[in-house]
Amino acid sequence: MxxxxxxxxxxxxxxxxxxxxxxxxxxxxxxxxxxxxxxxxxxxxxxxxxxxxxxxxxxxxxxxxxxxxxxxxxxxxxxxxxxxxxxxxxxxxxxxxxxxxxxxxxxxxxxxxxxxxxxxxxxxxxxxxxxxxxxxxMGLPGEAELAYDIGMPPCCPEIDRMFAPGREVVVVNLFAADAWRNIGAAQAAELLRGLGALAPQAALCLVCTDATAAAAGAVLAEAGGAAAGQVVNCQGNLPRLLRLCQRADLVISPDTALIHIASAYDTAVVGIYQNNGVKEVEWGPRSRLSARVLSDCPDSLDGFAVADVLAKAAALRAAYLD
Structure with missing residues (x-):
């Protein structure tokens, strides 16, 4: 029975x-x-x-x-x-x-x-x-560790053509649905310059939508030649976004869907969160290689240290390049 x-x-x-x-x-x-x-x-x-x-x-x-x-x-x-x-x-x-x-x-x-x-x-x-x-x-076993499992193939030949096989790819997202989760332009340019120095041979990609494309381009221009990279618009193109997160070696983002998509593919992740003791726990990355950086504020990303992000990125790179 x-x-x-x-x-x-x-x-x-x-x-x-x-x-x-x-x-x-x-x-x-x-x-x-x-x-x-x-x-x-x-x-x-x-x-x-x-x-x-x-x-x-x-x-x-x-x-x-x-x-x-x-x-x-x-x-x-x-x-x-x-x-x-x-x-x-x-x-x-x-x-x-x-x-x-x-x-x-x-x-x-x-x-x-x-x-x-x-x-x-x-x-x-x-x-x-x-x-x-x-x-x-429902009376089913639920205590075992669960894992994300995206049920569509991350197929996008365009992304595959964008990067040479074996080349390191670093994906950065600056924008969220809520403005208080966005990374400011000055910190964004500093982050891109730091990544350019940390991984000069890597392909650096800045993710955007139609609404944020101009801002992404401006940040990339402000970062200058030390952060040579490209803007990738994923507006309305889910396969492009999925394949980009899967192809990436490292994803850096505030608390957005990219954190979870990258986690689904076990891509290394640095997540940036407001400092309230909740968000980084509830919505933290689940990749085997991951790190969190907290801001100074409980309700925004104000005051997070770019140096902390770069240090976490360097540690994760050392692990996946080893």
């Missing part, structure tokens, strides 16, 4: 419609473990924005439900369609705040909602712990 307190998962839906690529990469640990521990389970997800493209390439998901700023009528229609799916479990990851999301969940009426709000009450843990907790609430 089964000792499970709840039925084994036959069909599961998880929420991923916040549009945050980094969160989606973290949640690949849940998808991979669920597929391994319940191979017959049918996995669905609600998606929006960047997560729609990300999960759309993942063959482990049977169906995606696009929830992109729906109106009330669309919310009800989607919820009733979800209700007909008869999910054993719906995983929301965090407490729902929007009334439309609450209504959608109530109308969907799953067998059980996976409640992870209790994780917020204790000391900070990495966000991947929520993946393990969700599995445990």
């Amino acid at each position: 089964s000792t499970r307190p709840y039925p084994a998962p036959r069909k599961v839906l998880f929420f991923s419609q916040d549009g945050k690529l980094g969160d989606a990469v973290v949640n690949t640990a849940f998808v991979a473990a669920l597929r391994a521990r319940a191979p017959d389970c049918e996995i669905h997800a609600t998606v929006a924005g960047a997560t729609a493209a990300f999960w759309g390439q993942d063959a482990r998901l049977a169906r995606l439900w696009r929830v992109q700023r729906p109106g009330w009528l669309e919310t009800v229609r989607t919820a009733l369609a979800l209700r007909r799916e008869r999910y054993d479990y719906i995983v929301t990851w965090q407490r729902l705040r929007k009334e439309k999301s609450k209504l959608l969940l109530w109308l969907a009426r799953p067998g059980r909602v996976i409640d992870l709000c209790g994780l917020d009450g204790g000391p900070p843990t990495h966000k991947v712990a929520a993946c393990a907790a969700a599995l445990e609430q």
